[in-house]
Amino acid sequence: MKLNGEDRKFLELAIGAAEENMRAGGGPFGAVIVRHGQVVSRAGNRVVPEHDPTAHAEVQAIRLAAEALVTHDLSDCVIFASCEPCPMCLGAIYWAGIRRIVYASDRYRAAAAGFDDERIYAELALANSERSIVMDRGLEKEGDSVLRMWEEFPGKIQY
8 A cells, every 4th residue: 555645754653663662672663643643642662671561562652642632532543553563452452443553564574573473363263262371251140240230330431
């Protein structure tokens, strides 16, 4: 796909964030969230420096954007990423309501650099009983009870 000038500019910012972040001790990934042509957040992957396996660039950028905009709904935003988002980041992007992702490198190039998400993509397609992580279920009635309470909760904000 050929990028327009604005997309190119924001994607270059994401790539720049990845480079800067890597030099500062983080991973080689960067993300920028843009709303109505304005940068809302810019972040890099901080998994190792923060000892946080969820501190991927996209998740960090979503957290910063939600805080800056004082909302969990980022549906009017676009995320630019230096690399195709991993399954966790893709899930966070869906939960944030972001409807467009523009990325540079892809998951296969990331795998060649030692970041292989393909195992996770494959696992997600399996039934719970077939996954490498054991998933045990219990106290279904009690858990379901909380969700029934939520359905009737007058102060809920759906997300």
